[in-house]
Amino acid sequence: MADPSHHAVxxxxxxxxxxxxxxxxAHGSPSFETIPEDSGAxxxxxxxxxxxxxxxxxxxxxxxxxxxxxxxxxxAQPAPQxxx
Amino acid sequence: xxxxxxxxxxxxxxxVLLPFLVGAFIILTPFLxxxxxxxxxxxKLLSMALSVSAVGWGLIQSVFVFLEIAKSQVPYVxxxxxxxxxxxxxNMGLLLDNLTAVMLIVVTAVSFLVQIYTHAYMRDDxxxxxxxxxxxxxxxxxxxxxxxxxxxxxxxxxxxxGVCSYFLIGFWFYKPSAAYACFKAFVVNRIGDFxxxxxxxxxxxxxxxxxxxxxxxxxxxxxFAGNVDIYHAIAWARxxxxxxxxALTLLACLMFMGPMAKSAQMxxxxxxxxxxxxxxxxxxxxxxxxxVAAGVYMVARAYPIWLNWESATNPVTAGSMSLxxxxxxxxxxxxxxxxxxxxxxxxxRALAWSTVSQLGYMFVGLGVGSYTGGMFHLFTHAxxxxxxxxxxxxxxHALHGQQDMRFMGGLNKxxxxxxxxxxxxxxxxSGCPFFSGFFSKDEIIGxxxxxxxxxxEILGPLMVFTAGMxxxxxxxxxxxxxxxxxxxxxxxHAEGKLTPLTMPLMVLAIPSIFxxxxxxxxxxxxxxxxxxxxxxxxxxxxxxxxxxxxxxMICSVAASLIGFALAFAMYKTRSLKLNEAIATGxxxxxxxxxxxxxxxxxxxxxxxxxxxIFRGFWTLIDSFVIDNVVNLFAQIAKAIGGLxxxxxxxxxxxxxxxxxxxxxxxxxxxxxxxxxx
Numbered sequence: 004m005a006d007p008s009h010h011a012v013x014x015x016x017x018x019x020x021x022x023x024x025x026x027x028x029a030h031g032s033p034s035f036e037t038i039p040e041d042s043g044a045x046x047x048x049x050x051x052x053x054x055x056x057x058x059x060x061x062x063x064x065x066x067x068x069x070x071x072x073x074x075x076x077x078x079a080q081p082a083p084q085x086x087x
Numbered sequence: 088x089x090x091x092x093x094x095x096x097x098x099x100x101x102x103v104l105l106p107f108l109v110g111a112f113i114i115l116t117p118f119l120x121x122x123x124x125x126x127x128x129x130x131k132l133l134s135m136a137l138s139v140s141a142v143g144w145g146l147i148q149s150v151f152v153f154l155e156i157a158k159s160q161v162p163y164v165x166x167x168x169x170x171x172x173x174x175x176x177x178n179m180g181l182l183l184d185n186l187t188a189v190m191l192i193v194v195t196a197v198s199f200l201v202q203i204y205t206h207a208y209m210r211d212d213x214x215x216x217x218x219x220x221x222x223x224x225x226x227x228x229x230x231x232x233x234x235x236x237x238x239x240x241x242x243x244x245x246x247x248x249g250v251c252s253y254f255l256i257g258f259w260f261y262k263p264s265a266a267y268a269c270f271k272a273f274v275v276n277r278i279g280d281f282x283x284x285x286x287x288x289x290x291x292x293x294x295x296x297x298x299x300x301x302x303x304x305x306x307x308x309x310x311f312a313g314n315v316d317i318y319h320a321i322a323w324a325r326x327x328x329x330x331x332x333x334a335l336t337l338l339a340c341l342m343f344m345g346p347m348a349k350s351a352q353m354x355x356x357x358x359x360x361x362x363x364x365x366x367x368x369x370x371x372x373x374x375x376x377x378x379v380a381a382g383v384y385m386v387a388r389a390y391p392i393w394l395n396w397e398s399a400t401n402p403v404t405a406g407s408m409s410l411x412x413x414x415x416x417x418x419x420x421x422x423x424x425x426x427x428x429x430x431x432x433x434x435x436r437a438l439a440w441s442t443v444s445q446l447g448y449m450f451v452g453l454g455v456g457s458y459t460g461g462m463f464h465l466f467t468h469a470x471x472x473x474x475x476x477x478x479x480x481x482x483x484h485a486l487h488g489q490q491d492m493r494f495m496g497g498l499n500k501x502x503x504x505x506x507x508x509x510x511x512x513x514x515x516x517s518g519c520p521f522f523s524g525f526f527s528k529d530e531i532i533g534x535x536x537x538x539x540x541x542x543x544e545i546l547g548p549l550m551v552f553t554a555g556m557x558x559x560x561x562x563x564x565x566x567x568x569x570x571x572x573x574x575x576x577x578x579x580h581a582e583g584k585l586t587p588l589t590m591p592l593m594v595l596a597i598p599s600i601f602x603x604x605x606x607x608x609x610x611x612x613x614x615x616x617x618x619x620x621x622x623x624x625x626x627x628x629x630x631x632x633x634x635x636x637x638x639x640m641i642c643s644v645a646a647s648l649i650g651f652a653l654a655f656a657m658y659k660t661r662s663l664k665l666n667e668a669i670a671t672g673x674x675x676x677x678x679x680x681x682x683x684x685x686x687x688x689x690x691x692x693x694x695x696x697x698x699x700i701f702r703g704f705w706t707l708i709d710s711f712v713i714d715n716v717v718n719l720f721a722q723i724a725k726a727i728g729g730l731x732x733x734x735x736x737x738x739x740x741x742x743x744x745x746x747x748x749x750x751x752x753x754x755x756x757x758x759x760x761x762x763x764x
Contacts, residue, residue, distance in 0.1 A: 005183055011098070015647050024346065036126075036127060036128040037210060037211050038128055038131055038206075038210040038215070040210075040586070042128070042132065042694070043133065044132055044136075044206060044587075045206070045207070045586060045587050046586040047407070047586060048139070048203045048206055048207075048590070049586070049587060049590045051139065051199075051201060051203055051598065052144070052203050052590040052591050052593075052594050053144060054591075055143075055146065055196055055199050055200055055203075055591075055593070056594045056597060058146050058147060058150050058196065058400070059152050059192075059196055059594075059598060061155060062192050063148050063601075063602075063605060065150070065153055065623065066153075066624065067093045067153050067605075067620050068157075068606055068617075069158065070618075070620035070623040070624070071159055071622040071623070072157070072158075072160065073157060073185065073624050074618050074623035076160035077160065077185070077623070077626070078115035
């Protein structure tokens with residue numbers, strides 16, 4: 004098989020790639036309701052993602068702030084200079 | 088500790104418990120109130136809100152836990168008896184120390200962002216609520232594993248994350264490929280877990296004398312906590328000669344079968360690429376960022392088991408054969424998976440092979456004694472790999488389910504947020520200077536060069552070469568997906584503004600770019616052994632504080648640059664036709680990579696061979712033993728019948744004679760030889 008990476012795309016059906024993706028089981032279920040983009044949840048979740056960013060920032064700040072303290076409390080054995 | 092313990096630490100069990108409760112609630116409610124909850128929009132939104140809130144609360148609480156641990160530098164342990172039978176005491180509880188605190192942040196942060204993304208990705212799926220239930224159960228299980236106070240609790244949650252993984256790989260269970268993939272993952276993981284459990288039990292038996300002393304059972308058997316942990320148990324066993332170095336090496340290697348399966352290391356790696364049959368958020372959370380790293384975490388948490396215990400009082404990493412085993416399994420897996428990723432055309436599977444390769448790097452770090460390096464790579468990799476997978480999901484979403492990179496291209500215009508995040512992820516994983524992967528991978532590669540274990544002359548260069556391949560296959564994916572002309576036949580869905588599908592990518596891009604600086608130390612770069620902020624928190628006590636190894640760093644960056652340049656020339660400008668030359672000139676080499684080193688074929692062949700042997704054996708048994716036994720009984724019946732037929736001939740005299748003879752025999756038997764006597 005020649006490298007098909009950027010030329011001569013084969014359109015032959017491939018059983019391993021025919022039905023991947025998201026949500027393919029949804030359709031056809033008579034009692035199933037999808038969630039529209041204007042439900043209000045999207046905006047709240049976007050804000051929540053920013054919250055995660057703030058929390059990660061807080062974590063990094065704590066790590067930098069207390070690194071020296073941690074190093075004193077749990078000293079690592081210094082490596083011999085000749086090993087450099 | 089008593090009164091001085093912060094309520095924040097005392098209430099930390101909610102981090103684990105809340106996702107479990109939410110998961111159970113989402114699963115059980117439809118059974119209890121079917122009309123209220125099944126398939127309605129409100130129920131779905133409630134499932135999502137509860138699930139996201141539970142892990143969001145866990146994230147916030149984890150930061151406070153980290154703050155408390157960072158301030159006090161005292162591990163917090165709280166456990167309760169789980170199973171008690173005489174002196175056999177298993178505990179379950181929380182162990183919060185530096186390592187745990189960092190892992191809590193990683194798991195809750197990635198899970199939180201993935202759950203936000205899930206809303207956008209799965210909004211059209213009938214199983215939306217079920218998916219959130221599984222996500223919550225998985226998150227609870229993973230957090231339970233992270234805070235485990237002993238090896239038995241860890242094994243318990245280890246199996247729970249495995250079950251959740253099984254459910255989620257087979258989420259679209261009506262697809263034969265997904266059903267097969269989850270079955271395969273389950274079977275392969277059971278093989279690894281069998282070795283893991285045997286190793287745990289062997290360790291327990293070898294150190295039983297230590298645990299049989301009631302004062303050592305404060306935190307139960309095989310504890311990680313305080314002075315009654317596996318470190319002291321092994322030291323006791325070595326001092327009392329109940330455990331030899333050889334036996335410890337054997338049980339460490341057996342235990343390592345667990346991580347080999349869970350973290351997809353050769354030869355138990357075959358399940359992970361197939362696990363991409365699950366929805367993409369699962370690929371990001373479970374099969375890239377968290378669960379697959381559980382094996383690395385387990386080795387780090389139970390690190391004393393892998394040390395060189397020649398000296399019972401001063402165990403060291405140097406000279407440990409079990410650590411050498413870990414390093415070489417990791418090193419070879421990293422190399423092998425990178426060679427496979429070079430030719431894959433499915434965007435998720437290519438990323439899965441890169442995950443296998445990067446997990447190999449983490450094991451190399453732990454194996455060569457760079458405890459901090461291995462764990463730091465776990466930390467940075469969790470963010471950038473989760474982001475890369477979420478990017479692949481966004482691309483698949485834009486292309487209405489297409490995963491084959493041969494049908495992509497030119498998506499940098501339609502998917503601008505995804506394009507930016509994917510590029511950041513590529514730079515991070517390739518070890519581009521000052522991106523997160525650069526710091527973590529460099530620490531591992533540098534340590535592999537200063538390692539003195541068996542084959543140390545090869546391991547370092549192999550890791551540098553693999554770093555070059557990493558840059559090549561990642562930028563191959565990047566250029567095939569986002570540059571040149573679009574090769575598909577469906578119109579891509581353009582990204583307009585930041586949505587829950589793209590917002591998590593942007594948030595994860597930030598640690599992917601900057602998290603590496605947590606592993607930076609100016610002194611180290613000036614050639615003095617010094618610890619970085621991350622290293623100050625997460626290190627093995629006898630680990631030396633490493634100075635930066637400039638020649639190795641330059642070689643590693645040069646290898647990555649070469650990999651990038653080759654990918655650019657082959658897949659962006661297409662001025663270099665090396666890929667086509669190899670595919671046509673050395674098709675066996677291309678096929679070897681494309682067919683994943685034929686591991687699956689090898690296993691299928693081996694299974695078929697075993698079945699053939701089994702079948703042949705039982706054919707022989709059937710033909711020569713069972714058939715002959717059955718025939719023997721038939722012959723006996725035939726012979727008896729042949730004799731009896733002389734008495735059953737229809738002549739009254741003969742019947743009378745037989746009756747008379749029988750009566751005579753009965754008389755003889757009952758009354759003896761003298762009638763009336």
